Amino acid sequence: MSSVKVECVIKAGALIGEGPLWEESQQTLMFVDIAGQKIHRWRPTTxxxxxxxxxxxxxxxxxxxxxxxxxxxxxxxxxxxxxxxxMTSLVELDEDKPNNRLNDGKVDPRGRLLAGGCTCPS
Known part of the structure; x- marks a missing residue:
């Protein structure tokens, strides 16, 4: 049995917290709250x-x-x-499909943004 200890480091009160990203250059952990409509950033050193x-x-x-x-x-x-x-909109996807939205995205090793979408009930 592992002796790994898990603890909450930030009480963001997120409704749907997802997409953790460690930003090495800034020494910050970023994540989104999809339903809460927020982008969070936490600096562990401070x-x-x-x-x-x-x-x-x-x-x-x-x-x-x-x-x-x-x-x-x-x-x-x-x-x-x-x-x-x-915030500046750069591109809108699926303009003809109003029930679609972006669902997830990451950058690949070559620096390209890869994103996927989903259809939400109306």
Whole structure:
């Protein structure tokens, strides 16, 4: 039997917390609260946590090489500038399918964003 100890390190109160991402350059753990419509960031060295509210279900967050982040919100991929909390829509997917939304996304070793979607009941 393993002696691994599991403990909660941040009490974010997430409704549906998913997509943990360790951002090495910033030494932060990021994750999204899909239904709570928030992107969270936690710095373990200071125990500081921050969040940005989004305008729709948020399904993933990944860092951009140019700075800031990309996030999947609803049917859109948006650029997120953390310091200003500014979000800019870059592309909207499945415009002809209003019940679809992005569900998950990650960056592959070549730096390409791979994202998947789902259909939500109306």
């Amino acid at each position: 125990n500081q946590s921050e969040s940005v509210e989004t305008e729709d279900f948020v399904s993933f967050v990944v860092p951009r090489v140019s700075g800031g982040y990309l996030a999947g919100m609803g049917r859109s991929i948006v650029a997120v500038e953390w310091s200003t909390q500014m």
